[in-house]
Amino acid sequence: MGPSLQALENQYFLLRSSLPTLTAQGATQDQLDTLRSLIVQARTNYWTALNKTLHDDDPAVVALTSQMNAEQMNIVAAVQHLGNIAKVLDLITKAVDIGSQIVAKAVSL
Amino acid sequence: MTFHRSAASVLVLAVLGLSSCKVSDDAIAASQQMTATAECLRDYYAALERSVTDTIALFELDSAISGIPYGDNDRKLQETTLAELRQREAMAEELAELAASMTALSNPKMAGSTADSATKLGKELVSVKALPSGSPVPDALGKAGNFLIQIAQQHEEKKAAKAMDDTLSAVAALFAQEKNAYDTMADTHDRQASQVAMDIMDKNGVDPTPMLSPALKPFGLTATPPSAALQASLKQLAKDRLKGQTAQATRREEAASTAMVDSLNEMSKRVHALATDNKMPVRGEPTSLKQVKEWVESLGAAFI
Numbered sequence: 001m002g003p004s005l006q007a008l009e010n011q012y013f014l015l016r017s018s019l020p021t022l023t024a025q026g027a028t029q030d031q032l033d034t035l036r037s038l039i040v041q042a043r044t045n046y047w048t049a050l051n052k053t054l055h056d057d058d059p060a061v062v063a064l065t066s067q068m069n070a071e072q073m074n075i076v077a078a079v080q081h082l083g084n085i086a087k088v089l090d091l092i093t094k095a096v097d098i099g100s101q102i103v104a105k106a107v108s109l
Numbered sequence: 110m111t112f113h114r115s116a117a118s119v120l121v122l123a124v125l126g127l128s129s130c131k132v133s134d135d136a137i138a139a140s141q142q143m144t145a146t147a148e149c150l151r152d153y154y155a156a157l158e159r160s161v162t163d164t165i166a167l168f169e170l171d172s173a174i175s176g177i178p179y180g181d182n183d184r185k186l187q188e189t190t191l192a193e194l195r196q197r198e199a200m201a202e203e204l205a206e207l208a209a210s211m212t213a214l215s216n217p218k219m220a221g222s223t224a225d226s227a228t229k230l231g232k233e234l235v236s237v238k239a240l241p242s243g244s245p246v247p248d249a250l251g252k253a254g255n256f257l258i259q260i261a262q263q264h265e266e267k268k269a270a271k272a273m274d275d276t277l278s279a280v281a282a283l284f285a286q287e288k289n290a291y292d293t294m295a296d297t298h299d300r301q302a303s304q305v306a307m308d309i310m311d312k313n314g315v316d317p318t319p320m321l322s323p324a325l326k327p328f329g330l331t332a333t334p335p336s337a338a339l340q341a342s343l344k345q346l347a348k349d350r351l352k353g354q355t356a357q358a359t360r361r362e363e364a365a366s367t368a369m370v371d372s373l374n375e376m377s378k379r380v381h382a383l384a385t386d387n388k389m390p391v392r393g394e395p396t397s398l399k400q401v402k403e404w405v406e407s408l409g410a411a412f413i
Contacts (some may be wrong), residue, residue, distance in 0.1 A: 019175060036177050050290055050293060085377055
């Protein structure tokens, strides 16, 4: 699989699998709704990227993909260990923004 | 379908560089192999369409269970992909029909119908777009399509050999270029199904009774409706098996798409050999087709 398409797919499923975990950790309804919105955005980013051929060799896309993968590792750690849901949502928001930047960059190429 | 296949035979003969009325054994073999390969390609695309259709159903289910919104705008993305896959399936079907014709040879009465068949395929090839707004389809695909239309209309048989050669190469290039996208479609389906299944398990909505059959079936025993305690004790095992099966499903599809690339490249080489040397001694369809067929069949029972 192309690296950036794989990264976007992985981001969607990482966020999706975080929903039951954060629910179990006692996230508020507002926090869960925020997470759901981010999941929808990540899903949209992935499907938009799927429907467009990503230029994985573009340096900007490569850099963004690396950055997103790094953020996703932080998310995994935060969901598992931090217990601070607000912090987790901040990390997720940042990662999804990077995903959106990747898709926007690919569309412009 | 029969009409198109018999009518296309004249073109196939010309395509394979034969100037006489007799069909060589090599040309017949190539035709059979091309037909099998193109039909397998058609079936691969059809399976992928079912996968995407099923994914839509999974997103709807997920929305109902987990509250993640899924509306018309979301669905349009998958429907766009489906439309492109259907076009590719149609292209593969036309290729199979054209390749299947090795019967009515140089029958002048077939010329017009042959032209129709070639024109139809040619138009499919020209109209295939990349996955929405994606990279351009290989130029050769469109050129091959135009070529087929041209030679069918002008009966320039000598040029037809190169057209078919270029057509197969272009179809192979298109598939290879889009393989990553195909793999990810299938992977998304498998992972989405797995995620929804896990959520249903967490809500105690899954009956684990079938898991007990290795212990009960040898003795002709039947399980009673599982207690909450039994459900809880089997839940982790069920989830672990689900993860393993999901990973296995992904690997199988990736192996199938790799096998499809190999098959198309192999057929492209064989047709090129026949078109340039008038010889193609290989018999039997590409062996890699078997893996594609197994994957397509394995999905048969998996979809709703």
